[in-house]
Amino acid sequence: MSFEIPIGPQHPALKEPISLRMTVEGEVITGVDIRLGYNHRGVEKVAEEKNWIQNLYLTERICGICSHSHSTCYAQGVEKLMEITPPRRGLYIRYLVSELERVHSHLLWLGVAGHEAGFDSFFMYVWRDREIVMDLLEMISGNRVHYAINTIGGVRRDLDAAQVAKALEGLITLKKRSEYYLRIGATEPSFVARIAGVGFLSLEKAIALCAVGPTARASGWPRDVRKEDPYAVYDEVDFEVATADTCDVLGRVVVRVKELLESYKICEQILRNLPAGDIAVKAPRKAKPGEVVSRYEAPRGENIHYIKSNGTDKPERLKVRAPTLGNYPATVEMLRKGFIADIPLIFAAIDPCICCAERSVTLVSAASGEESVVRMSDLRRQAIARHRNAPVKRNAVWPL
Amino acid sequence: MTDAELIETLKAALGDKVEEISNPARRRLFLKVAPRNLVAVTARLRDQYGVVFLSTISGIDTGETFEILYHFSTPETDFNLRTEIPKAHPHVDSITSVIPGAILYEREIQEMFGLTVDNIPDGRRLLLSDDWPDGQYPLRKDWKHVRPQEVIPGGKS
Numbered sequence: 001m002s003f004e005i006p007i008g009p010q011h012p013a014l015k016e017p018i019s020l021r022m023t024v025e026g027e028v029i030t031g032v033d034i035r036l037g038y039n040h041r042g043v044e045k046v047a048e049e050k051n052w053i054q055n056l057y058l059t060e061r062i063c064g065i066c067s068h069s070h071s072t073c074y075a076q077g078v079e080k081l082m083e084i085t086p087p088r089r090g091l092y093i094r095y096l097v098s099e100l101e102r103v104h105s106h107l108l109w110l111g112v113a114g115h116e117a118g119f120d121s122f123f124m125y126v127w128r129d130r131e132i133v134m135d136l137l138e139m140i141s142g143n144r145v146h147y148a149i150n151t152i153g154g155v156r157r158d159l160d161a162a163q164v165a166k167a168l169e170g171l172i173t174l175k176k177r178s179e180y181y182l183r184i185g186a187t188e189p190s191f192v193a194r195i196a197g198v199g200f201l202s203l204e205k206a207i208a209l210c211a212v213g214p215t216a217r218a219s220g221w222p223r224d225v226r227k228e229d230p231y232a233v234y235d236e237v238d239f240e241v242a243t244a245d246t247c248d249v250l251g252r253v254v255v256r257v258k259e260l261l262e263s264y265k266i267c268e269q270i271l272r273n274l275p276a277g278d279i280a281v282k283a284p285r286k287a288k289p290g291e292v293v294s295r296y297e298a299p300r301g302e303n304i305h306y307i308k309s310n311g312t313d314k315p316e317r318l319k320v321r322a323p324t325l326g327n328y329p330a331t332v333e334m335l336r337k338g339f340i341a342d343i344p345l346i347f348a349a350i351d352p353c354i355c356c357a358e359r360s361v362t363l364v365s366a367a368s369g370e371e372s373v374v375r376m377s378d379l380r381r382q383a384i385a386r387h388r389n390a391p392v393k394r395n396a397v398w399p400l
Numbered sequence: 401m402t403d404a405e406l407i408e409t410l411k412a413a414l415g416d417k418v419e420e421i422s423n424p425a426r427r428r429l430f431l432k433v434a435p436r437n438l439v440a441v442t443a444r445l446r447d448q449y450g451v452v453f454l455s456t457i458s459g460i461d462t463g464e465t466f467e468i469l470y471h472f473s474t475p476e477t478d479f480n481l482r483t484e485i486p487k488a489h490p491h492v493d494s495i496t497s498v499i500p501g502a503i504l505y506e507r508e509i510q511e512m513f514g515l516t517v518d519n520i521p522d523g524r525r526l527l528l529s530d531d532w533p534d535g536q537y538p539l540r541k542d543w544k545h546v547r548p549q550e551v552i553p554g555g556k557s
Contacts, residue, residue: 037527045538045545080425210454210501223453228475229427293428293471293480295455304471306458321456321505329501375552 002030005340009038013344016352020335020343027339032332036325047318052078052287053152055315059305060146062320065108068101069298070305070320071150076231077294077307078152081287090154090279095233096167096270097140097149099263103174104133105299106256106263109351110181113253116345117194122184129177132170139163154280164271171271175264182257186250195249199334199346202247211330212323213301214259215350217243218251225297237269249349286313298323300351324352403429403477413448417441430480435492438483442470442498445481450474454495457505459513461541466490466513470502490515512539
């Protein structure tokens with residue numbers, strides 16, 4: 001006898017809204033259906049009504065974790081359309097932030113994987129170390145999440161010698177810790193027993209279903225946009241594409257930790273060979289009619305933007321494909337013939353990113369528990385008043 | 401194989417099935433095909449050139465027609481197959497028989513542009529909500545979003 005159980009759009013096991021409808025027989029999943037759109041914000045439609053520079057900030061808000069991926073992918077496409085070349089120092093800083101973002105995203109995922117597998121001390125260790133890279137990103141860009149460091153034609157903030165030294169120092173610690181996590185992730189018996197063989201995706205299926213990123217690489221498909229279509233600085237740095245051939249969640253853990261180690265290598269090379277000069281060139285307001293396909297290796301896989309311009313200051317069409325959408329058909333395949341208890345683990349293993357956006361916010365008073373619904377403008381007024389009274393923030397220091 | 405050499409072999413192999421091949425930048429090939437040749441060309445590219453990876457499908461509303469772009473890539477180069485279908489008769493063949501991973505992208509363009517993908521194995525709605533009115537296709541150029549008035553529950557609006 002088969003049952004259908006809905007998981008999501010709101011469910012304790014999933015942190016973001018998506019609906020998975022599982023047909024189960026006993027404990028075994030026999031069919032999976034996926035329904036999206038609970039968080040569809042119409043970004044592609046909005047982009048057609050905003051100008052080139054406004055869209056940079058719009059694309060940054062597609063995702064909260066890989067915000068820099070979307071804005072970089074967009075910026076490098078628009079720079080091609082406008083026929084401008086950013087200065088090399090600007091590019092180095094831009095892709096340094098890219099790699100640091102990959103580090104923070106992979107560390108975040110590694111913690112989530114530990115948590116979903118019931119290994120919460122691993123989760124806490126990893127997330128403690130993630131603060132090192134978050135502090136570095138805050139030091140470089142001024143923000144922890146939406147860095148807003150990109151501009152069309154370069155970057156907005158420069159690095160000084162003290163910041164470079166501090167970043168290099170942070171990387172040493174991160175590297176040491178990540179080597180330890182590679183050992184734990186790949187050999188700790190109870191953790192390995194939980195994740196090995198779970199969420200199997202064969203190489204043939206990964207290719208047929210067009211899987212991307214670490215999901216594809218963990219099935220032994222060594223595809224990485226940074227290697228095959230080296231954009232900007234990636235043909236000047238030395239790194240390897242990490243792969244695994246176990247085709248399961250264990251493989252995805254190993255691939256991501258190895259990628260962390262490669263990212264540290266890239267960051268170090270960028271920081272040591274930082275060229276002197278300007279960080280940005282002035283971009284024109286309009287772009288010539290034309291079209292461009294911009295590809296970028298985001299932490300979760302290939303990110304692709306198709307941009308078409310019609311000669312005005314607004315794009316004719318901006319098509320965005322984030323890596324998670326590319327991995328859904330593969331996820332359906334992984335879940336099939338699995339167990340109910342493995343759903344969160346398998347689903348988390350593609351590092352899904354279904355972002356959130358709200359227009360009205362419910363405030364709950366911490367003291368009385370009273371709820372009040374406020375308008376966005378009131379919330380903004382309250383936030384400004386609060387920041388005005390807040391003490392000046394020091395640069396965070398991590399005692400190591 | 402460089403892009404120029406690849407274009408020569410493609411021209412020889414695909415003959416009149418491909419109307420136009422352009423190469424505006426390194427690693428970017430744009431091939432124009434007629435809608436009726438789409439599946440045949442995709443199958444040919446997969447079997448002869450190892451084009452197995454579809455990044456996404458973009459649709460563009462050009463006024464009288466819909467332009468549909470299939471972004472493929474291989475480790476050597478990127479193929480962008482372009483086909484154009486009239487708005488009056490918006491039908492295009494599904495390529496899922498050749499590339500099974502295309503299914504979500506085909507479902508997406510189908511509901512966003514209001515075109516029909518023939519022979520699609522699963523043509524249900526993917527992104528738009530269940531109570532979305534029929535005949536409303538958000539990514540068409542003549543579709544405008546009207547923001548509904550904000551109503552605050554229990555408060556003065």
